[in-house]
Amino acid sequence: MTEGLLLARDCIICWVTVWLAPVEPIFDMIESELVRRGVALEGAEPPSPPAA
Structure with a gap:
């Protein structure tokens, strides 16, 4: 039964x-769109740019 669980x-x-x-x-x-529009989010870090 243990194996089944x-x-x-x-x-x-x-x-x-x-x-x-x-x-x-x-x-x-x-979240990125909200930050782009200037909405301040609690505890959110700014989005990092995409890797090149």
């Missing part, structure tokens, strides 16, 4: 990671 845990972690992966870049784009 570990497998289920790994599947859940993988599923959540895959499900949330697109959210982070979208959040970063929204």
Whole structure:
């Protein structure tokens, strides 16, 4: 039973990671746009320029 629980845990972690992966870049784009428009965000660092 322990092996089954570990497998289920790994599947859940993988599923959540895959499900949330697109959210982070979208959040970063929204945050960058707000900073570009001059909105002061608490605890936010200015966006770094893209790597050349």
